[in-house]
Amino acid sequence: MSTARAAAILLGKELRLEFRTRELLNATVVFAIVVVVLFSFAFNPTPDESRHYGPGLLWIAFLFSGSLMLHPSFAREQSNDTLDALRMAPVSAFAILLGKMLANFIFLALAEVVLVPVFAVLYNVSLAGIVGRLVLVLALGSIGIIVTGTVFSAISAHARMRELLLPLLMLPILAPLLIAAVEATSALFARQPYLDQTWVAFLAGFDVVFLTASWLLCDFLMEE
Amino acid sequence: MAGPSSVSLPQSASAVATAPVAGLGISFEKIDKRFGSLIALRGVSLNIAAGEFVALLGHNGAGKTTLLRIAALLMSPTAGRVRFNGLGSAESPKSATGMVGHSTLLYDELTAEENLSLFAKLYGVREIPDRVAQALADCGLASRAGSIVRNFSRGMRQRLAIARALLHGPRLLLLDEPAAGLDRQGAAWFAETLARLRSSGTTILMSTHARNESLDLATRAISLSAGRIEHDSGPDGDPRPVLAALRAEA
Amino acid sequence: MKYRIAGSAFAAALIIFAGYLALYVAPVDIRQGQIYRIFYFHISAWVSTFIAFGIVFLSNIAYLATRGQRWDSLGASAAEVGVACCSIGLITGPLWGKPVWGIWWTWDARLTTTFIMWLLYISYLMLRGLMEDPRRRASLSAVFGIFAFLDVPLVYMSNRLFPTQHPGPVFFGGPDSGVDPRMVHVLLVCMLAILLVMIPVLVDRYRIEVMQGEVEELRQEIELRSLDSQSRPAKEVL
Numbered sequence: 001m002s003t004a005r006a007a008a009i010l011l012g013k014e015l016r017l018e019f020r021t022r023e024l025l026n027a028t029v030v031f032a033i034v035v036v037v038l039f040s041f042a043f044n045p046t047p048d049e050s051r052h053y054g055p056g057l058l059w060i061a062f063l064f065s066g067s068l069m070l071h072p073s074f075a076r077e078q079s080n081d082t083l084d085a086l087r088m089a090p091v092s093a094f095a096i097l098l099g100k101m102l103a104n105f106i107f108l109a110l111a112e113v114v115l116v117p118v119f120a121v122l123y124n125v126s127l128a129g130i131v132g133r134l135v136l137v138l139a140l141g142s143i144g145i146i147v148t149g150t151v152f153s154a155i156s157a158h159a160r161m162r163e164l165l166l167p168l169l170m171l172p173i174l175a176p177l178l179i180a181a182v183e184a185t186s187a188l189f190a191r192q193p194y195l196d197q198t199w200v201a202f203l204a205g206f207d208v209v210f211l212t213a214s215w216l217l218c219d220f221l222m223e224e
Numbered sequence: 225m226a227g228p229s230s231v232s233l234p235q236s237a238s239a240v241a242t243a244p245v246a247g248l249g250i251s252f253e254k255i256d257k258r259f260g261s262l263i264a265l266r267g268v269s270l271n272i273a274a275g276e277f278v279a280l281l282g283h284n285g286a287g288k289t290t291l292l293r294i295a296a297l298l299m300s301p302t303a304g305r306v307r308f309n310g311l312g313s314a315e316s317p318k319s320a321t322g323m324v325g326h327s328t329l330l331y332d333e334l335t336a337e338e339n340l341s342l343f344a345k346l347y348g349v350r351e352i353p354d355r356v357a358q359a360l361a362d363c364g365l366a367s368r369a370g371s372i373v374r375n376f377s378r379g380m381r382q383r384l385a386i387a388r389a390l391l392h393g394p395r396l397l398l399l400d401e402p403a404a405g406l407d408r409q410g411a412a413w414f415a416e417t418l419a420r421l422r423s424s425g426t427t428i429l430m431s432t433h434a435r436n437e438s439l440d441l442a443t444r445a446i447s448l449s450a451g452r453i454e455h456d457s458g459p460d461g462d463p464r465p466v467l468a469a470l471r472a473e474a
Numbered sequence: 475m476k477y478r479i480a481g482s483a484f485a486a487a488l489i490i491f492a493g494y495l496a497l498y499v500a501p502v503d504i505r506q507g508q509i510y511r512i513f514y515f516h517i518s519a520w521v522s523t524f525i526a527f528g529i530v531f532l533s534n535i536a537y538l539a540t541r542g543q544r545w546d547s548l549g550a551s552a553a554e555v556g557v558a559c560c561s562i563g564l565i566t567g568p569l570w571g572k573p574v575w576g577i578w579w580t581w582d583a584r585l586t587t588t589f590i591m592w593l594l595y596i597s598y599l600m601l602r603g604l605m606e607d608p609r610r611r612a613s614l615s616a617v618f619g620i621f622a623f624l625d626v627p628l629v630y631m632s633n634r635l636f637p638t639q640h641p642g643p644v645f646f647g648g649p650d651s652g653v654d655p656r657m658v659h660v661l662l663v664c665m666l667a668i669l670l671v672m673i674p675v676l677v678d679r680y681r682i683e684v685m686q687g688e689v690e691e692l693r694q695e696i697e698l699r700s701l702d703s704q705s706r707p708a709k710e711v712l
Contacts (some may be wrong), residue, residue: 001346001348006346008341009346010346011343013334013342013372016334016338017331017333017334020333020334020372021333039406079332080327080328080329080331080332081326081327081329082326082329082330083325084298084325084329085329085330085343085388085652086346087295087298088297088298088321088323089343089346089347090316090318090319090346090347090348133354144276148621151453151619151621153615155601155617155618157603157652158605158607158610158614159601159604159605159614160604160605162606165600165601165604168600169597169598169601169618172590172591172593172594172597172622172625173594173621173622174585174624175587175590175625175629176625176628176629176631176632179632180632185690192562196252198635199635202631202632202635205628206628207623209628210621210624211446213620213621213624217538217617217620220538220613220614220617221614221617223299223300223613224293224298224610258694259607262694263694263698439648
């Protein structure tokens, strides 16, 4: 069975599971909205301040709600040892990992689709004319979050204090991604929006490096 | 009594479960397994020919589960290796093996039908809706096909777990305490299924530490103690003395 | 034994000599005056840090390739030493920064990213501390260690791309950088001195890790023997 086909089947399973319970999605979306709204309360930023601090806030909201969502990704395969069932099947370890990464990407993307308009409204930031480029930056940044987060979810599933450990592992690794994503988003929110190619290339590079590393090391993640 | 030691493979490894499926042979060569400070298996060497029905006996902690998990390729031994004999050219050990473990290996939030369909797809089974419906009917869960597993009783879950293992027509069946939790109806179905699989030549490796009617079907009995093979009735021997010893202890 | 004493004495002497060089012999910096002298130890600490983290990376790869438990021990030891050297760097930095630029700390790119690196390796050590099974701990922390190390050049790059308050790269930067050759000599002596301290510490830590593993194996042997004989419980044997 090819990796792509197996990953697609597993993606279907992840989506079906999630849409039945909706626990992760709800938590992710609600948490992200709460962060954004609270900040608006607390600081009541002017449009210029919004343009200045908005990108940072947005990405922090994604990062934290992302790590909330990613923790159960592998942890919930421990009930009934379903991960064993997957590992016993004739599918590659990378297919299992990829299926989860694709599912997590979709969940994070859904949260972003909800959050970005809310943000634009609360902070009076206009999204006109930058939507396409914003989607590109969001996608590249989210891929980085998901790739590292899914891998670390697999790692921390075997450790104690998993809920605390996952953000502790993820956030330092994602620091360069955070910088790049915030800078790229700031460029798009500027009075003269432009797509900062250096930072976008950096984001793409980050994604390629860690996706390749995941592919090379996935067997060690899944073994016993 | 014992099947041939090398078997030519029928063209489709995903043939319907009721058609005869020739078994897979498996050899353990000097297997050691350590978990940090715990030594689970020491120097276990064993050759199981296609079609044998091996009862694996021993107290808890003797190493039975570890041996089965190594056979399922869920873990690799610290030393030694596992070999599969009689694989077809396009066949992998995992696609020809089915396992019932300590846990149900089922997704609680999916329905019985969704669980079976998922694994059918992963194992490359053909005509999935028919096969799944057939499997559910066989184990008596057809009426509950659309209920999520979380709502099932223990007996029903175990039946589904067994159905899951058999779905892709495995040539090697690894069973770890398969009768645990089965209700009476399920136990009868299971005994009948095992008898059928045995006569169709599937290799079966069943571990248990308690008395179980299906043990009567065994062609060979092996007992493990503290990670080593204590008694082995051998491929051509009589398993009953070893089984009797188990009964005496229990 | 006597080599250890001689070696330690030599390392100690070299450190003192290096200190003397740094404080008295090296020429005064044009722009920063006398204050800059801490840079000799600051840079040396960083060089040690990078060497240590490089060892962690190579050990992680070696462990995954060979499954030799020794590589896991080396990686863990190097991570601890690296975190220590990194801490020295993070402390000497502000000590240098306050008099020269008037601030203890700023979230400029280089400082931030180095702090992140420090956090990364502390996470590595924490991860190890939270897993008991030695084999799983070794392989999973190796995967994390490789990810952490791959992050480092990304972190450095994001520094170069970002306008920064930190002094520009002195050795490979553009015009207006470069050092007085006498400073280079003193710097090399300081780096050598720090390395001569760091390496024995690393080796000792590694030996302790390995010995712990051996004690564990001996314990298993004893338990096994007592299980086999079945006449005496393991506690009695120990």
